[in-house]
Amino acid sequence: MMEQCVISVIIPVYKAEKYLSRCIASLLAQSFTAFELLLIDDGSPDNSGKICHDWAERDCRIRVLHQTNAGVSAARNKGLDEAKGEYIVFVDSDDYVGTDYLKHLYEERPLEQDSIVVHGFTIVSEQADRQYTTSFIPSVYTGRDVRELFLNDEMRDMRGPVAKLFSRVLIERLGLRFPVEISFGEDTIFNFQYLFHCRQVVVGSHVDYVYCDVPGSLTKCLNDFASEYATFKLYKSITVRLAGKLDLNVADMRTAFSFVVLFFQRALIADYRSAGKVPFSLRTQHLRRLAAEQRSFMKEFYHPGYKADKWGRQFLLHGFCFCYNLYMSILCSCRFRYVFGYPEKA
Known part of the structure; x- marks a missing residue:
């Protein structure tokens, strides 16, 4: 008989047969055993579904759920719809964790329900055969102290x-x-919406999660302009709400917006890095929309590092979108x- 489920571990599975068993x-x-493991087969065309069921036959804590690829x-x-635990933990199917991963997260949980526990991680690059670790200094942020997270580089790693x-x-x-209408940055948007209502953020020093940087990762892929621009605007709107709640001044907002700019830049790049060639006239149309709607954002927050990009920024700020495109x-x-x-850097 399965013991009480305290933590629900959610793993989305798609084309993961090479890494899933690990x-x-x-x-x-x-070492912490009071959890359920939810394997969500997202219509994977390989043997991932079978691997999920093979493991489920060995351990009653595993539940396998199937859906058409979405x-x-x-x-x-x-x-999340199927979870039964008091707490939620996400793991990606090509990653793996140390023996005390759940134990360390659970032991640092605060009594306050409106909270989150954040730990470090190690990134392993299979192609480059190298790794580096992100760890945090143990801290507890309560109420308006959460603003400090947005004023240093640690938030980028969270x-x-x-x-x-x-x-x-x-x-x-x-x-x-998680927003289903976008395919990049959706996890950050989920986190920010969650943090918006957090009363306590516990940052721990443990590093038990191993993130495997594998070929074909979504973080390396660009979507079309419409998708990238929609992601940027959603991300920006949530960050603006957080900035208002945390009473950030303009100088603070430059720091808080430093990684929002990365989403802006993905939208800017999309038409030039597209797998299919985007017509020159359509690129110009996209640029005119972006320049018209985001001129104040560019003026205040977009300060590229390369000289070529700095010249490009001037074209956009002055509405010379045809010239920028050329x-x-x-x-x-x-x-x-x-x-x-x-x-x-801000």
Whole structure:
């Protein structure tokens, strides 16, 4: 008989046959055992579904749920709909965790239900055969102190849903789910919407999560302009709400918006890095829309690092979108390297 379920671990599964067993095995080896493992098969065309069922036959804590392919957000949402635990933990199917992953997260949970526990992680690059670790100094942020998270670089490393312990009570009270209409940054948006209502953020020093940087990762793929721009606007609107709640001044907002700019830049790049060629006239149309709607944002927050991008910014600020398009088209056709670089630090 399965013991009481305290934590629901949700794993979206799609084309994961190469890594899935390693991931599941690491969770079944946990020192903390009061959990359920929800494997959400997102219509995977490989053997992932069969692997899920093979593991479910070995351990009664595993539940396998199937759906027609709808994306990682829909898969995580299905897991949230079916979860029974007091707390929610997300794990990606190509990653794995240390033996005390759940134990360490659970032991640092606060009594306050409207809270989150955040731990560090190690990133392993399979292609480059290297790894690096992100760890945090133990801290507890309460009430308006949460603003400090947005004023340092640590928030950049807290964007994903993994290595965190969420309260299911808070998630359900808010009716919170991952946005299915976008395919990049949806986890950050989920986190920010959750943080907007948090009364306490517990940051721990443990590093038990291993994130595997594998070929074909969504973070390396660009969507079309419409999708990238919609993601940026949603991300921006949530950050503006948080900035208002935390009473950030303009200088503080430049820091808080530093990674919102990365989403803006993805929208800017999309037409030039598209797998299918986007017509010149359509690119110009997209640029005119972006320049008209985001001129104040660009003026205040978009300060690119490369000289080529700085010239491009001036074209956009003055509405010379045809010139910007021609300029960037020439640079891209010449395979000019120093373009679309990271923004300057605030």
